[in-house]
Amino acid sequence: MSALKEEDVRQVVRLQKEDGRCLLIKLLKWETFDEEKDLKPGILLDYLYNTIIFAAEKGFPWPTVALAVCFSEELLHETEGKTMQEALQKLRDKCKQYQHKLNPNFLEHLVNHLLGTFFKHYRLYQFVLCEPREIDQTIYHLEVHIPEEVPPLKDGIDEKLWNYQKYMTELSEAEAQLRADMLAFRETMQLKSEQELEKFYEDLKFQEKEVVDRANLEKIVKDAHTIQMTIASEILQKEIETTFQVLDVKFQKITMPFPVSKSFHSSTKGIKIVTMRTKK
Structure with a gap:
């Protein structure tokens, strides 16, 4: 489970989304992953990041933002593999568990947020969390050839x-x-x-000093x-x-x-050649 502190969530909120997500990975002490090959950690990361942003935008105090993340993450893991009815019961139990930690108003906002996001797409979350994913991926390394610099038209x-x-x-x-x-x-x-x-x-x-006859020499x-x-x-x-x-x-x-260029034809077009003869 995450053990995010007040300063941790404050730093995440101050950054742009991609930078904030990268910082959150470090704060959660997760190993780096490829979101295209491994869908599950990317969805879990968005789930926690969106909880932080929601709580901060609703004006939750920074310590309460950290508690909201902890609440959401615990609920996510406790409902894994459960039916919708069982998951809603887990939500009620979780509210009782946090009723003395979170302000009732903030707790109500957080529950409404989870109902409109997590529970709205509950089956999709369960599919990602519980179903093993077979990766069938083909990678092609394509060499990109940059086009040659086009010379000026005047040189054409x-x-x-x-x-x-x-x-x-x-x-x-x-x-x-x-x-x-x-x-x-x-x-x-x-x-x-x-x-x-x-x-x-x-x-x-x-042989040394051997005399060669005329026929052999020829x-x-x-x-x-x-x-x-x-x-x-x-x-x-x-x-x-x-x-x-x-x-x-x-x-x-x-x-x-x-080859005779078109410009030559056009420039000579219409020229009349006259030959003159002189009488003797």
């Missing part, structure tokens, strides 16, 4: 021109990528050539030359393919018609 360009510039940029990027891929391929193949030649020379095991030179020419052929083939691809991109750049 015609849509066709924008699409043209965008397409040209994509072609330039494609051309640069083709050249970069070709450079990387050439370096890779040159490294492969060096590795194969190195392995080829390592596999040649000559075969060694031919095999080494074959390795180099194979790699060079692959590089050349790749360069030819890349060159044709680059030429195709350049051709697209040249043949892409430059």
